[in-house]
Amino acid sequence: MNIGELVKGVATATNTSEASAKAVITAVFDQIGNAAAKGADVSIPAFGKFSVKDRPERQGRNPATGEAMTIAASKKVSFTAAKGLKDKL
Structure with a gap:
């Protein structure tokens, strides 16, 4: 799966436009990256933990x-x- 397929899947699942879905996905990954840069762990229930x-x-x-x-x-x-x-x- 690439970012395009992920965006289409999220847009369909949330009944939103692909542009807004891509903005949300980008924001989520930016926040995970920012937390990692500070040395913080990110836990997402039922998915996993980035440390x-x-x-x-x-x-x-x-x-x-x-x-x-x-x-x-x-x-x-x-x-x-x-x-x-x-x-x-």
Whole structure:
């Protein structure tokens, strides 16, 4: 599914225009992104939880040369599916 298919499905389900459905979907994802940028978790009942996790600095290898290198610490967003979503699968 791509954004176009998602917009059409939401517009049909809510009996609204595709433009307003796209605006709402964009706003929802913007809010999730803003919360993640602040390090906050976002829980959506029956769907799942988005959380920010720290990845520590670690050693790796340059694939081109095989030389050892240090990979910098970073943050990542992880998603854990809720039971309601798992049951649909």
